[in-house]
Amino acid sequence: MISNQTPAPTARRTTMVQVAGIAGGVGTTTVAALIFAALSQDVLGAPQLYDHAAGELGLRLPEGDEARLVNPSLGLHDCGAHAAAAVERLADPETVLVVVAAATAGGCAAADRVLDEIVARHGAGQLRLVLVAAVGAFGRHRIGSQLRALGDRVGTRSVILLPQDLSLAAGGRIPLVRLTTQTVRGQRQLASVLRERFRSRSS
Numbered sequence: 001m002i003s004n005q006t007p008a009p010t011a012r013r014t015t016m017v018q019v020a021g022i023a024g025g026v027g028t029t030t031v032a033a034l035i036f037a038a039l040s041q042d043v044l045g046a047p048q049l050y051d052h053a054a055g056e057l058g059l060r061l062p063e064g065d066e067a068r069l070v071n072p073s074l075g076l077h078d079c080g081a082h083a084a085a086a087v088e089r090l091a092d093p094e095t096v097l098v099v100v101a102a103a104t105a106g107g108c109a110a111a112d113r114v115l116d117e118i119v120a121r122h123g124a125g126q127l128r129l130v131l132v133a134a135v136g137a138f139g140r141h142r143i144g145s146q147l148r149a150l151g152d153r154v155g156t157r158s159v160i161l162l163p164q165d166l167s168l169a170a171g172g173r174i175p176l177v178r179l180t181t182q183t184v185r186g187q188r189q190l191a192s193v194l195r196e197r198f199r200s201r202s203s
Contacts (some may be wrong), residue, residue, distance in 0.1 A: 012152050013073065014094060015198055017047065020079035020086035021100040022110040027135035028100045030168055031190070032078040033060035035098070037176060038191035039076070045069030049074040062174045074198070083114050096129050096197045098190070103134035103161060108146035115153050130154045131193055132185075135166030157193050162186040 019035065021028035025167045036057075040046035046067035052059040058065040079086045084161040089095050099114050101107035110196070111132050118126055132150050134143070162168075163186070167178040 012101065014075055015073060016075040016089070016092070016094060017096050017098060017194060018075060018086040018089055019098045019100060019136075020078050020083040020157065021081045022083050022107065022114060023102075024081040026081075026100050027133075027162070027168070028080055029057050029060050029078050030174070030181065031100050031133045031135065031162070032057055032076060032097065033062070033161075033174055034187045035190055035194065036076055037174070038187055039060050039074070039194070040067055042071070042195075044074070045071040047074040050075060050077040050081065050136070052078055052080040060174055062176045064173075084117070087114065087117050087121060089127050090118060090129060096131070096194065098131045098194075100131055100133045100135060102137045103143060103163075104137050104141045105143055105146060105196050107137070108143050108150060110145075111150060112153075127154050129197065130161065131158045131164045131190065131197075133160050133162060133190065135162045138164065147203055157189065160186050160189050160193070173182065 017026055017035065019032040036047060036049065038091060046069065047072055049057060083099060086097055090097055094197070099111050101111040111134070115127060115130065118130060132154060134147060147159050147161065163180065165180050165183045165184045167175050168183065
């Protein structure tokens with residue numbers, strides 16, 4: 001069910017969720033897998049998957065890449081560490097972007113620069129189509145003020161903190177039953193905000 005091709009524009013109205021990291025190793029594929037697991041529970045079915053790494057995403061999916069029902073109007077693209085290319089795709093009105101950064105001062109600053117680039121290329125209005133997922137890193141990082149500043153730009157609920165979780169750090173398929181309460185809460189928030197974006201585009 002996973003394609004390693006960059007999704008091409010089609011005449012059919014398809015909403016594409018681009019999940020893009022500001023650097024390698026920040027958890028982009030993990031975030032994409034968590035989003036897929038949550039959205040797969042929707043009545044219309046799982047999103048069509050696109051993977052930049054030709055299979056790495058499939059190895060992280062909790063139940064593999066097979067789905068009982070696939071929603072042809074929704075795509076999910078693991079862009080890897082290619083935030084710049086994903087910013088370009090925001091020119092497509094059917095695109096929603098999830099920027100993935102480490103939950104560190106440097107990660108938040110890098111995410112903020114991506115937002116600057118979006119404004120420069122597409123205007124401040126396109127920030128309404130952006131979510132920021134800050135993925136927990138080892139060590140103590142005081143980033144509350146930076147997360148709030150990002151929230152001032154894209155909306156408070158659109159900045160999601162996924163805390164450090166050893167169940168995610170292990171690699172391989174994500175064991176949903178072993179995720180911490182905080183991780184499950186972050187996963188649900190990601191899916192909830194994305195659904196809000198989908199509804200606003202169809203209204």
